[in-house]
């Protein structure tokens with residue numbers, strides 16, 4: 001007999017079950033990271049297997065995080081769409097996505113997401129289309145943080161272009177200028193997301209550092225954030241907002257660890273893997289060339305998609321948005 005399936009609204013109360021489903025699927029997010037993602041979400045849906053039985057479990061999840069656009073209108077970012085491999089191709093993903101998007105439609109919100117190839121087919125059926133400008137989001141990875149640090153340092157020593165600014169750690173008082181730069185580059189207010197990102201997770205499984213880039217007059221002209229997951233030995237860069245690829249690279253060098261190991265980790269930092277999703281645009285393109293010359297490898301390409309109530313103005317922004325915060329947070 002086929003297992004009973006039920007899609008329901010969900011949230012932090014189902015954290016453990018959602019985390020278990022994601023782990024069994026091979027997603028490496030810690031429970032603390034899921035906790036932070038669920039806390040920030042404005043809508044969460046899950047699919048229960050045997051909802052009333054002793055062995056009830058979650059077989060699928062998806063959520064929405066809402067941000068306010070420059071126009072004052074809400075943009076719903078759909079993310080973390082996942083169905084357990086044992087339960088795929090039974091309509092679970094479609095039902096969860098349908099429940100999330102119909103609520104957004106009811107409210108008249110624009111919607112956006114970053115789609116894998118498997119997800120894109122589902123979203124196209126719901127009339128999502130690739131964004132008109134630079135839809136590709138490329139995920140790059142580097143396997144050795146220490147080698148990377150040495151390579152960037154060598155390039156910086158021989159380049160004048162790195163000397164015109166100061167990159168400093170972000171103090172709480174600087175968060176306002178980070179939010180303003182992010183808003184300028186993206187056209188949306190992500191205050192809550194940026195605050196959550198800088199704070200790390202409540203269980204300490206993910207910590208973060210942010211640097212700000214200032215020009216000769218001391219004006220903030222860019223920022224970059226890095227999340228460190230010491231248990232899994234990984235670092236995730238993003239978001240990065242900058243005026244040039246050189247500025248972005250110099251900020252990355254400040255965010256690479258200098259100590260021989262991370263606190264709470266038995267791994268040496270040379271083993272740490274760094275990943276990032278690049279956004280589109282001219283500056284991201286030249287940043288990508290730098291990444292390739294430093295030994296970064298392309299892992300996967302996703303597509304930024306949207307469904308808007310009215311067409312977006314899509315005007316180019318300065319400074320540029322180079323690296324996305326995460327596929328769930330744009």
Ligand SMILES: CC(C)(COP(=O)(O)OP(=O)(O)OC[C@H]1O[C@@H](n2cnc3c(N)ncnc32)[C@H](O)[C@@H]1OP(=O)(O)O)[C@@H](O)C(=O)NCCC(=O)NCCS
Nearest residue numbers: 081082083088089090091092093094114115116118119121
């Ligand atoms: C993308 C993902 C969430 C889809 O979940 P899913 O539960 O399999 O989704 P659905 O079952 O609703 O739809 C998937 C396919 O099964 C088909 N399908 C739906 N019900 C079906 C049924 N009863 N019998 C046969 N096929 C069916 C759908 O038409 C769809 O076909 P298509 O891919 O050829 O268009 C899932 O593949 C996944 O978790 N992938 C890995 C993570 C990922 O990439 N997430 C997306 C991030 S953007």
